[in-house]
Amino acid sequence: MIELNFSNMMEEVIGVKGITEKLLESFKNRVEEAHLQIVGRKWKELEFLELPDKETSEIKRIAKEIRGDSDNFLILGIGGSALGPRAILEALSPLHNLLKSPRIFIYDNVDPRTLKQILSIIDLKKTTVNVISKSGSTAETAASFMILWDEMKKAMGNDAAKRFVATTDPESGTLRKLATENNMRTLPIGEGIGGRYSVLSPVGLLLSEVIGIDSDELLKGAKDIHRKCSDHELWQNPAYMFGSLLYLMNTEEKRDINVMIPYADSLKSLSEWFCQLWAESLGKLGLGMTPYPSVGTTDQHSQLQLWMEGPEDKVVIFIRINNYGVDISIPGVFEDIEGMHYLSGHSLSGLIKAEEESTELALAKNGRPNLTINIPLIDAYHLGQLFHFFEIATAFTGFLIGINPFNQPSVEEGKNFTYGMMGKKGFDSKKLEVEQARDKKVCWKI
Amino acid sequence: MIELNFSNMMEEVIGVKGITEKLLESFKNRVEEAHLQIVGRKWKELEFLELPDKETSEIKRIAKEIRGDSDNFLILGIGGSALGPRAILEALSPLHNLLKSPRIFIYDNVDPRTLKQILSIIDLKKTTVNVISKSGSTAETAASFMILWDEMKKAMGNDAAKRFVATTDPESGTLRKLATENNMRTLPIGEGIGGRYSVLSPVGLLLSEVIGIDSDELLKGAKDIHRKCSDHELWQNPAYMFGSLLYLMNTEEKRDINVMIPYADSLKSLSEWFCQLWAESLGKLGLGMTPYPSVGTTDQHSQLQLWMEGPEDKVVIFIRINNYGVDISIPGVFEDIEGMHYLSGHSLSGLIKAEEESTELALAKNGRPNLTINIPLIDAYHLGQLFHFFEIATAFTGFLIGINPFNQPSVEEGKNFTYGMMGKKGFDSKKLEVEQARDKKVCWKI
Numbered sequence: 021m022i023e024l025n026f027s028n029m030m031e032e033v034i035g036v037k038g039i040t041e042k043l044l045e046s047f048k049n050r051v052e053e054a055h056l057q058i059v060g061r062k063w064k065e066l067e068f069l070e071l072p073d074k075e076t077s078e079i080k081r082i083a084k085e086i087r088g089d090s091d092n093f094l095i096l097g098i099g100g101s102a103l104g105p106r107a108i109l110e111a112l113s114p115l116h117n118l119l120k121s122p123r124i125f126i127y128d129n130v131d132p133r134t135l136k137q138i139l140s141i142i143d144l145k146k147t148t149v150n151v152i153s154k155s156g157s158t159a160e161t162a163a164s165f166m167i168l169w170d171e172m173k174k175a176m177g178n179d180a181a182k183r184f185v186a187t188t189d190p191e192s193g194t195l196r197k198l199a200t201e202n203n204m205r206t207l208p209i210g211e212g213i214g215g216r217y218s219v220l221s222p223v224g225l226l227l228s229e230v231i232g233i234d235s236d237e238l239l240k241g242a243k244d245i246h247r248k249c250s251d252h253e254l255w256q257n258p259a260y261m262f263g264s265l266l267y268l269m270n271t272e273e274k275r276d277i278n279v280m281i282p283y284a285d286s287l288k289s290l291s292e293w294f295c296q297l298w299a300e301s302l303g304k305l306g307l308g309m310t311p312y313p314s315v316g317t318t319d320q321h322s323q324l325q326l327w328m329e330g331p332e333d334k335v336v337i338f339i340r341i342n343n344y345g346v347d348i349s350i351p352g353v354f355e356d357i358e359g360m361h362y363l364s365g366h367s368l369s370g371l372i373k374a375e376e377e378s379t380e381l382a383l384a385k386n387g388r389p390n391l392t393i394n395i396p397l398i399d400a401y402h403l404g405q406l407f408h409f410f411e412i413a414t415a416f417t418g419f420l421i422g423i424n425p426f427n428q429p430s431v432e433e434g435k436n437f438t439y440g441m442m443g444k445k446g447f448d449s450k451k452l453e454v455e456q457a458r459d460k461k462v463c464w465k466i
Numbered sequence: 467m468i469e470l471n472f473s474n475m476m477e478e479v480i481g482v483k484g485i486t487e488k489l490l491e492s493f494k495n496r497v498e499e500a501h502l503q504i505v506g507r508k509w510k511e512l513e514f515l516e517l518p519d520k521e522t523s524e525i526k527r528i529a530k531e532i533r534g535d536s537d538n539f540l541i542l543g544i545g546g547s548a549l550g551p552r553a554i555l556e557a558l559s560p561l562h563n564l565l566k567s568p569r570i571f572i573y574d575n576v577d578p579r580t581l582k583q584i585l586s587i588i589d590l591k592k593t594t595v596n597v598i599s600k601s602g603s604t605a606e607t608a609a610s611f612m613i614l615w616d617e618m619k620k621a622m623g624n625d626a627a628k629r630f631v632a633t634t635d636p637e638s639g640t641l642r643k644l645a646t647e648n649n650m651r652t653l654p655i656g657e658g659i660g661g662r663y664s665v666l667s668p669v670g671l672l673l674s675e676v677i678g679i680d681s682d683e684l685l686k687g688a689k690d691i692h693r694k695c696s697d698h699e700l701w702q703n704p705a706y707m708f709g710s711l712l713y714l715m716n717t718e719e720k721r722d723i724n725v726m727i728p729y730a731d732s733l734k735s736l737s738e739w740f741c742q743l744w745a746e747s748l749g750k751l752g753l754g755m756t757p758y759p760s761v762g763t764t765d766q767h768s769q770l771q772l773w774m775e776g777p778e779d780k781v782v783i784f785i786r787i788n789n790y791g792v793d794i795s796i797p798g799v800f801e802d803i804e805g806m807h808y809l810s811g812h813s814l815s816g817l818i819k820a821e822e823e824s825t826e827l828a829l830a831k832n833g834r835p836n837l838t839i840n841i842p843l844i845d846a847y848h849l850g851q852l853f854h855f856f857e858i859a860t861a862f863t864g865f866l867i868g869i870n871p872f873n874q875p876s877v878e879e880g881k882n883f884t885y886g887m888m889g890k891k892g893f894d895s896k897k898l899e900v901e902q903a904r905d906k907k908v909c910w911k912i
Contacts, residue, residue: 099764368581378882
């Protein structure tokens with residue numbers, strides 16, 4: 021089971037900039053209120069809490085077909101539709117495309133260079149395309165789907181639809197409509213499941229099965245951590261403690277940046293997945309905190325100087341791996357070189373773990389708060405725990421802050437300008453606004 | 467030539483939260499002082515400014531050997547020794563390992579899983595290992611070098627040294643010593659060149675030549691932008707304007723997060739390279755700003771909600787690409803679906819550019835400052851411009867802030883704890899400190 025260690029958040033350890041037990045005590049009512057919203061299922065979007073109980077046979081069935089007839093699996097999706105699958109892929113099958121089949125491509129942009137290159141690599145006849153969109157109307161996913169549909173028609177004629185899987189709303193939306201009309205295989209994203217809370221739905225689970233990872237293990241981990249994070253008592257609930265500490269560090273100490281640094285290359289994408297979840301869910305009404313994606317030890321040589329000595333605006337969240345599964349010994353070479361020889365006889369996992377612990381301590385000694393999530397192993401079971409832990413913590417923190425953690429109202433304006441420029445009906449005035457702004461910009465250019 | 471557009475930083479455009487011309491005018495003396503430090507070469511570390519004038523024949527000669535005899539090119543290095551090469555690789559040869567030879571691996575960690583996997587993929591007999599470290603004593607690089615040296619000895623016997631290239635200090639340090647003793651090929655990192663200012667030295671240029679990109683083009687771009695960024699007059703110098711605007715937004719408006727969002731998948735690594743440069747250079751004495759790595763359009767579906775409606779603590783730096791070099795048309799399919807059909811007939815590059823412009827405008831309309839760097843094309847020449855532009859801007863901004871932009875004093879403490887745990891001579895007391903802290907931590911765990 022994952023474990024939360026928050027010593028380096030507490031006054032007893034880091035001094036006056038830390039949180040006191042008394043403050044946490046006085047905060048209990050707030051925790052209770054947020055808890056009641058969760059257990060009372062006050063929001064339909066809390067449906068994500070039920071995902072670990074779903075059965076996966078249809079996902080497994082489709083994945084088996086894909087593994088049987090595809091050299092390539094191409095996901096079209098953006099935001100939560102891409103970040104979750106990518107976090108699973110990189111954590112559980114790093115360097116996948118150099119080692120295993122089918123190769124996986126996740127196209128989550130409208131960059132023509134990237135798509136051109138993917139198309140030059142894959143044989144469409146041996147490719148399954150997984151279009152992931154709740155509605156189907158997300159511009160980026162729609163554009164890439166239209167291109168792939170056309171290309172697949174050219175390659176496969178009337179059999180084109182057979183090479184697609186649509187992961188979408190069970191009933192409504194344009195993607196559901198197209199899938200039904202064309203007789204595509206589909207997988208449902210439940211009505212209450214928002215994009216950034218969807219990784220444990222077919223959005224992430226199909227990819228998981230396609231790369232040979234039993235999706236039930238992800239769900240089992242999520243289920244177990246859910247049990248551990250269901251207690252109303254702050255001191256018994258690591259997700260609530262996590263959220264409460266970060267919230268209090270924000271409100272009491274003005275720390276508005278939350279760095280997430282897992283000590284594993286393969287969890288960098290998990291960190292990016294978390295950043296969407298935390299940013300989009302909480303960044304509202306002038307409130308929220310900025311999550312920062314990072315990876316250790318690498319960023320000790322990139323960001324640590326700033327965290328140690330820059331503005332006191334951060335809390336650092338470590339993810340510590342107890343067992344890397346594999347290891348490599350550092351051999352006894354270069355014995356006459358003092359600056360290297362001390363490493364001989366240690367293992368790489370010993371070194372990376374020592375560096376993680378050292379960085380925690382150096383920050384703490386400098387009065388810089390940090391907390392650590394310990395995971396025993398990077399596997400599907402514990403990855404499922406991490407996903408669900410952060411989802412529960414995020415919804416909880418949203419309720420603490422007093423905002424709706426499930427919407428993203430402020431991205432509409434940008435979309436409307438794009439619709440205007442693309443000539444979508446009803447957005448002419450937006451096009452005009454863009455053109456006026458363009459004229460103004462010319463004056464300030466060097 | 468790259469171009470800086472800063473309309474959306476100005477009061478005339480975004481209202482009272484913007485910068486006024488008057489403020490910039492009153493700031494001229496500060497700019498002049500910083501400028502004098504640069505033109506007077508007051509710091510030996512300003513040597514990076516000379517890099518565009520270096521000749522590259524030795525780099526080209528070694529790269530030619532590597533291209534002739536290697537299927538794999540493995541870089542061992544961390545921080546600036548990895549971020550620069552990776553930025554070049556991803557910008558100029560995206561999806562490289564699926565398309566081209568030699569395959570490139572950049573190992574910038576001590577994660578045993580990653581190295582195990584790389585070793586399972588590559589044939590050492592057909593691999594060149596490029597160890598990059600100014601001193602050779604960086605623990606992570608030393609550890610991976612020791613492992614690769616041992617493995618290569620097993621594979622190649624007495625010929626092992628021939629499969630290495632050491633990029634290191636021209637005279638001193640353990641890596642230089644080992645390279646000389648073992649008769650390895652070497653390339654110099656000039657005495658005054660710090661890691662994060664080293665991309666245009668052999669650190670980045672060897673990788674560039676190995677992937678078939680003429681390094682002289684990178685240098686030519688740098689040289690040209692240097693000329694454009696040498697004027698003492700703020701309004702004639704985009705690097706100074708860039709630094710001044712971000713500095714003033716920090717000091718006057720308390721905006722301490724600088725998001726960098728290039729609209730190209732292949733520039734995500736450039737954004738990460740910039741983040742090290744900006745964070746480590748400026749994060750000192752409680753000052754500095756937090757650079758945030760991002761990529762468009764992707765992060766519109768991940769971070770934009772927070773930027774639009776979260777705390778007013780950010781400036782967003784767009785990188786806009788005028789010409790993607792390639793393009794794809796969005797075909798006329800799904801004509802009966804209103805939510806998709808408006809896209810037909812547009813190109814992907816049209817869509818991504820429209821989204822970039824829309825996001826700029828939406829932020830500006832919401833009073834959220836942002837600026838845009840326009841680049842004509844993603845090629846070596848313009849990438850060289852971007853690198854050098856940001857390096858000049860960073861040093862300049864460090865002088866504005868009044869700190870030393872070339873050191874990183876606060877990362878030592880963490881290293882010392884690691885040395886203690888690894889049993890390095892003279893660090894016993896540090897080991898003890900770690901153990902004491904460990905005992906204390908056990909109390910705060912759930």
